[in-house]
Structure formats: C-alpha cells, structure tokens
C-alpha cells in the first residue's frame with residue numbers, strides 16, 4: 001500500500017476549505033446540551049474500492065450524506081470480491097469523510113470532544129490539520145478532545161476521517177465499512193465527569209433495600225486545583241429516591257475517583273419481564289452553580305450462576321433462551337439505526353427470546369440500551385481472534401498493540417448496563433488448545449476483573465471438552481476426556497460451550513466447580529418458505545465446506561423443515577431438548593437469531609448471506625420460530641406448515657408446532673385425518689398427507705375443548721399485492737423507519753407461497769426508500785434499490801422518515817399483479 005503523505009494532503013485540504021460550500025450544523029447551535037449527535041451534513045468520498053488508491057485532492061468529488069453510513073452495502077455483490085464469501089461478497093475499500101462546523105465563541109473556555117461509537121476499520125482522524133489518532137478496531141467506541149485545535153466564532157473547523165477497510169479479507173462475516181455508528185459532540189466545563197466516568201454497582205440487594213456504590217471519575221483540566229461539590233441523585237421515573245453529596249478538591253490537570261454509597265429503599269428490581277431502571281444524575285457544582293451534569297442509567301438486580309440450578313435472577317431461576325446476533329441490520333447493512341435494532345429485538349422477544357450474545361464484538365451502544373429497556377440477558381463479547389488470525393488481514397495484526405486498550409474500553413463503556421451478565425473474552429480462539437491460550441486468557445480475564453468483578457468471564461470454546469462418549473456403549477467415559485486449555489486455565493468463571501450438545505449433560509462431572517453456559521449452539525440451516533419432501537430427506541449439510549447441499553445442487557436453497565444442520569451443530573430441537581432437561585444447564589445462545597450478510601453455509605457462490613437465522617434477513621420468521629414460541633412463551637401456538645400448493649397426490653409432510661393443548665386434529669377439506677399428540681420430549685407432530693387442493697385445518701384441544709384453529713389454503717393464481725406496515729405513523733426525525741411487508745396473494749388474499757415476482761416501489765413525499773429485501777440468500781439484487789424479487793411470496797421495503805411532518809405514499813407494483821399503496825404518516 002502506498003504510504004500517504006498526510007501532512008501535504010491535510011494542508012491542501014485546509015486550503016480547499018474556502019472553496020467548498022459548507023453547512024453549519026443546526027443540530028448543535030449553542031452547545032447547551034452536554035452530548036449532541038454529530039451525524040448530519042458529512043461529505044464522503046470512496047477511493048477505488050479494490051485498488052486501494054489513497055488520495056484526496058482538489059479534484060475530489062464529495063458526496064453529502066448523514067451518518068451512520070456503510071458504504072459496502074451500496075456496492076454490488078461480486079463473486080471475486082476480496083472480502084470473500086465470508087464477507088458477503090461486498091467490497092471494502094478506503095473512504096474519506098469530512099465535515100465543516102462552527103463552534104460558538106462562548107465555548108472557548110470549555111472542553112469539546114468528538115465521540116465515535118464505532119468506525120470500521122482503521123480510522124484516522126484530523127481536526128483542522130492536527131492528527132488526533134488512529135483506531136484499528138472497527139467495533140470499539142473512542143473519543144478525541146478537539147478543544148486545543150478548534151476555531152471559535154465565525155471561523156470554520158474541518159474534521160476529516162479516513163477509514164481504511166481495503167485490506168481484505170479481514171472478517172468471517174459481513175462487517176460493513178465506514179462510520180457505521182453514531183458520532184457525537186460533547187461539550188463540558190473544564191471540570192467534568194470523565195469519559196465513561198461512572199461505575200455503578202449494587203453490592204447488596206434485597207426486596208427491602210439496595211446499596212448502590214458509585215465510583216465517579218472527576219477530571220479537572222484547569223491549571224489550578226478546584227474545590228467543588230459532587231452530588232449524585234438517584235431517580236426512578238424522574239422522581240428523586242435518594243442522593244449523596246460530597247465536597248471535593250481536585251488537583252490541577254488531574255483526575256480522581258470519587259466513591260459514594262447510597263441506599264435505595266424498597267428497590268424495584270430489573271428483570272427480564274420488568275426491566276426497571278433507575279437514573280443516577282451526577283452534578284458537579286462550584287459556588288452554587290452546576291457546571292457539569294452526567295446521567296447514567298442503571299438497574300438493581302442480583303444474580304448468580306448456580307452449579308445445580310443454573311441462572312438465578314433476583315432469587316428466581318431463569319433459563320437463558322438466547323440467540324447470537326451479528327451486528328448487520330440486513331438490507332440496511334451495518335449502519336446502525338435504533339428502530340431497526342428495536343424491531344429485531346421485538347421480533348425475538350415475541351418468539352420468547354430472553355438473551356442476546358453480541359457475537360463476536362462489542363455492539364452499538366443502542367443495542368445495549370434497548371436490551372436494558374426490553375429485558376434481555378446479554379453476553380457482551382470482545383474478540384473473534386487473539387494473536388492468531390482467522391483471516392489474512394484481521395484484527396490479529398493489531399492484537400499486540402491494541403487488545404488491552406480495546407478490551408478495557410469495552411468494559412468501561414458497557415459496565416453499567418443492567419442487561420449484561422457475562423463478558424466473553426473470545427470466540428473459538430485459535431489459541432484455545434495451547435499454553436499460549438492460557439496465558440492470554442488469564443491476561444484478558446485480569447483486565448476485565450480489574451474493571452468489573454460483578455459479572456462472569458467466559459470464552460466460547462469449541463468444544464469445551466471433547467466428546468467423551470464411548471462410541472460403542474454411547475456412555476460418558478471419564479478416561480477419554482481431554483479439556484480445552486481455556487476451560488482449565490483458571491481464567492473463566494463460567495464454561496462456555498460452542499456446540500457439542502452431546503457433552504452438556506456431563507458438565508457437572510467434567511467441571512464440578514464451574515457453572516455452564518452454551519455460548520453458541522445449533523447452526524441449523526433453513527431458507528424461509530422453502531420445503532424439500534419428504535421432510536427428512538436432506539439431513540446434514542455436506543462435510544466439505546465448498547460443496548452445495550446434499551442431494552445434488554438444490555440451488556443453494558435449504559429446506560425449512562428443521563432437519564438441515566452444519567456438521568458441528570444440531571437441529572433446533574435436538575439442542576433445546578437437552579438444555580430444557582436439566583436445571584444446571586443455565587441456558588444457551590442459538591446461532592443465530594437473524595440471518596446475517598456473509599458466511600453463507602455452504603460456502604459457495606451464489607449464496608451471499610447466512611441460512612442460520614430463525615428469522616430471515618428481511619425479518620420474516622422461518623417456521624422453527626414457532627417451535628420456540630410454543631416452548632418459550634405462554635402465547636397459544638398452533639403453527640402448521642409447509643404451504644398447501646403441491647402436486648395432486650404428492651405426499652406432503654405436515655408439521656405442527658403447538659402448545660397449551662393435549663392434542664391436535666387435522667382436517668383436509670373437512671375430512672378428519674385423525675388426532676395426534678406430542679409424546680415424551682417431542683416438540684412437533686407430523687402427518688404424511690397425500691395432497692389435495694383445498695383447505696388443511698388444524699384444531700388443538702385441551703380437555704376436549706377447542707384451544708385454537710389454524711388453516712392453510714391452496715392459493716390460486718397470484719393476483720395482487722398486500723402491504724402491511726409494522727408502524728403506520730413514524731417520527732419526523734430523519735431516522736425513524738417503517739418496515740412494510742409485501743405479500744403476493746391470490747384474489748382471495750391467500751399468500752402465493754411460490755411467487756417470486758419482481759416488485760417495483762415508488763414513494764411520494766420527502767421520505768426515502770432505504771432498503772428492500774426478500775430474505776433470499778442467493779439474491780444479488782441491491783438492498784438499496786427500488787425494486788426487488790420476492791421470495792416465496794414475500795418481500796420487505798423499508799421507508800425512512802424525512803424531517804417534516806407529512807404523509808408518505810408508498811406504491812408497490814409488479815407486472816401482471818394489481819398494484820397497491822399505503823400511507824405512512826410522519827409526525
């Protein structure tokens with residue numbers, strides 16, 4: 001790579017500033033708020049994404065955009081993309097961002113900093129030609145103080161960010177590229193609460209009272225020592241419940257940690273069902289004037305991982321029913337959007353999910369805020385590799401210089417979130433079977449423990465212990481055990497199992513003193529709405545990475561009967577049956593909640609996204625979603641599949657997931673096909689039915705009384721489009737989204753289960769179509785276009801609000817089908 005001459009480049013850029021039109025940001029006119037978003041009105045330029053030319057100059061043509069931004073998602077899927085199939089066949093490249101802004105004169109005596117929540121990857125930042133620093137890790141938050149280099153009043157400032165994601169491959173999944181998380185500007189007094197400056201723990205919690213311990217870092221950037229009063233007020237629903245005040249003296253240009261202890265009487269505890277939070281408002285005052293105010297949301301809860309009983313939250317056993325998630329948001333790519341994350345979590349909550357693993361990196365802060373608010377048990381993960389690489393240009397290259405700082409910053413940033421219960425120091429680390437791994441694991445664990453001892457440290461090991469099952473007797477054999485080095489390193493407080501569900505039941509024998517968590521399970525594969533018959537025909541995805549699915553090339557489309565799995569994984573049912581059986585198995589995180597871009601398995605073109613999700617890339621549940629819903633929620637479930645459009649007399653396996661009932665009776669065109677019930681640990685029932693067009697109806701009963709009825713019909717010819725918005729009213733904030741499902745149906749409204757028509761979208765109003773997606777892992781159509789081909793009758797279009805109140809009208813049309821429109825109110 002050509003070495004850039006930054007000095008020259010920055011000088012020439014500064015020279016150019018006057019030539020460019022700039023907009024002064026409305027979003028932050030007076031800096032009255034401590035932290036404001038700094039996302040709008042950036043300029044962006046992408047160097048040749050493949051050849052990696054590293055230049056900007058007077059000829060550079062910039063494009064204006066708002067952050068968060070992911071440039072890779074705007075590109076085309078390419079079979080030979082340097083990112084590889086793992087990276088979703090979308091290119092990385094090298095991008096430049098810049099933004100001009102003014103800072104009010106009155107802020108001259110203040111401290112102004114810029115906060116990046118995450119820039120993928122290798123970001124370098126300059127302000128007015130001064131180099132502020134570099135951050136290789138794309139998932140970590142960081143900030144730079146700008147004040148020493150700022151112009152105040154009418155003079156313009158320019159910030160430049162170079163993002164280098166050109167060395168590929170560097171990720172096993174789709175990373176996205178660019179300033180893909182929020183950017184903030186923070187303005188404080190010279191005496192203020194430092195970066196991530198509060199740490200709140202709840203050492204003693206009972207229903208009567210909770211003791212709150214606060215450690216607050218006070219930073220004095222004055223050249224003289226300061227006497228001040230520090231007050232922390234605890235609020236519940238904006239009402240004061242307790243407070244503590246102290247006089248402090250902070251030396252010139254120094255930081256100090258202030259301890260405070262506060263009792264909250266009759267605390268309202270944070271739980272999965274009622275994720276109640278408190279707010280700690282810390283103020284620093286000098287001579288009766290508040291000069292800084294810092295808010296920290298936190299929760300009061302107690303928990304333990306018990307060797308026999310599993311996870312205990314506030315004295316109650318809670319099975320962790322979690323899913324692993326990558327950070328992309330399907331068609332939106334990796335550019336974070338709070339509503340898009342919230343929608344994912346809502347869909348998962350509806351299924352009964354109560355846990356999220358942030359595989360395999362620190363997540364966007366908004367995800368953690370939402371998990372706090374919505375009640376998820378989070379495993380916050382740091383790394384997918386340590387010193388040894390998994391991809392040629394991955395983070396292993398930055399390991400020596402950055403890992404300690406990155407891990408430390410993750411813990412400092414995240415340690416007040418009530419939803420976090422475990423820190424994972426790594427996923428399937430290459431060093432896990434070596435002595436070197438033991439040394440690194442202990443180093444990482446010590447870094448975590450220095451900053452937080454209230455949560456458990458784990459690592460996701462594959463496997464934690466070998467499959468110590470005698471092949472003849474199928475019995476557990478102690479003599480055959482060998483342990484993962486990390487598991488016996490002493491670094492871990494809880495043993496993290498990736499896969500090998502056959503070993504779970506032996507955990508207590510293998511690790512009598514360390515509790516259990518299945519950090520990653522299952523890896524079953526499905527394409528939403530696609531069914532191969534008979535349902536058990538296709539079982540294990542081939543043993544070789546590079547081959548298409550078994551049974552010949554099925555077009556890289558996988559049957560949605562829960563039968564197809566990666567060789568190291570299991571069907572959904574198989575792992576859940578084990579986890580369900582024993583209390584000491586605290587729970588699991590399934591690979592994965594949603595499909596994600598990249599890592600198609602099989603690892604072959606034309607697949608560009610994964611098949612592991614319980615929910616597809618567009619957010620449409622696959623059938624197995626309802627198996628979990630029937631097991632994990634109290635909602636009455638009666639889900640029958642596949643669809644009812646087959647050839648006459650073809651044998652169709654009809655699967656049914658149900659709950660809250662003793663039995664189910666199935667009717668074809670009014671004629672009973674008999675009654676069935678789950679036996680033993682069954683999780684579904686099945687009929688093999690010779691197909692006849694018409695109506696297939698299931699009726700579930702308890703004690704002879706009907707609990708629920710569900711019917712599926714044979715669809716006639718496709719005739720029209722049905723539009724259903726998840727929300728018909730959205731906020732006029734320029735960010736909010738409406739997710740609109742498009743169903744292709746027959747004249748009567750029955751979903752056409754095999755329809756794959758191309759659908760065009762148009763929008764009236766100042767909103768934007770920001771994503772289109774069918775959930776098809778082999779589609780190469782852009783998610784950023786205005787047309788898309790449906791998969792098995794369904795497609796999704798995402799509308800983003802503008803910043804004015806108006807009515808947006810979305811029209812969907814498709815050749816040979818009746819068009820349809822829907823109105824989204826922006827308020």
Ligand code: GAL
Pocket residue numbers: 172427428462498520523566591599
């Ligand atoms: C695991 C790995 C995940 C993903 C998964 C696919 O081994 O931790 O990142 O690759 O396999 O089955």
